[in-house]
Amino acid sequence: MKKKTIIAIKDFITTAEQSIKNAKKLLSEIIKEENIPIRDLEIDTSWLSSYKNNNDKIIEWVFSWEYMIWADWNKYPVPANYASKSKLVQWDKLKLTIESNWKMIYKQIEPIERETKIWLVAKNWNKFQVIIDWNSYNLLTAAVTHFKAEIWDSVSVLLPKNKEATYAAIDMLIPKE
Numbered sequence: 001m002k003k004k005t006i007i008a009i010k011d012f013i014t015t016a017e018q019s020i021k022n023a024k025k026l027l028s029e030i031i032k033e034e035n036i037p038i039r040d041l042e043i044d045t046s047w048l049s050s051y052k053n054n055n056d057k058i059i060e061w062v063f064s065w066e067y068m069i070w071a072d073w074n075k076y077p078v079p080a081n082y083a084s085k086s087k088l089v090q091w092d093k094l095k096l097t098i099e100s101n102w103k104m105i106y107k108q109i110e111p112i113e114r115e116t117k118i119w120l121v122a123k124n125w126n127k128f129q130v131i132i133d134w135n136s137y138n139l140l141t142a143a144v145t146h147f148k149a150e151i152w153d154s155v156s157v158l159l160p161k162n163k164e165a166t167y168a169a170i171d172m173l174i175p176k177e
Contacts, residue, residue: 055100060109063092065138065167080142082106083169089114089158090165113161116171121153130157130168137168147173 050059061068063083067075076096078088086108088094093110119130121144128139128149137159147170149155154174159165 053097057098059096059098061094061096063088063090063094065090066140068094068096078106080140081146084140084143084146087158087169087171089160089169090167091160091163112163114158115161116156116158117168118154118156118174121149121151121155123151130155132157132159132168138166139168139170143170146170149173 050057052058061076063069063078064075066078066080066083068078069075078094082088086106088108089112091112092108093112095107095109097105097107099105117130117132119132121139122129122131124136128141128144129136130139131137137157139157143149147155149170153176156171156174157168158171159168
């Protein structure tokens, strides 16, 4: 019985590896056709790790808007209020400590280099956004609420410098004159 299970697992792994190989090939073709610079798509996850400290489990992540991406490329949710108040920017490196009582503590450990832009808050398809230099960036609803921003308010936002992004972090609400 165990031999059949082992054979089945090996078959699943072989199939998964072939699927990944095919997906990489297809992605490579699209990138080449669209002339997309590879550096804009890559996330270096080689430095990420998971380890124990006493009875606590510690996992390192990369922030990608509403989620953290771990070295296995799985996505894990980040509390929106933490992301908003901490002004997390896409590609920031984070650490999650899971204590023995299952309390979770998030901490930013390496912020990405940032640039600041000022623009107006808009809403498109029930998502808050800003449009800067002909690019639209999503905003976390929790951040809009936290800063008490309204549609057409001016906000200062943080973006990763020299890196593509789909999300902007609100740095501050610009007072109305």
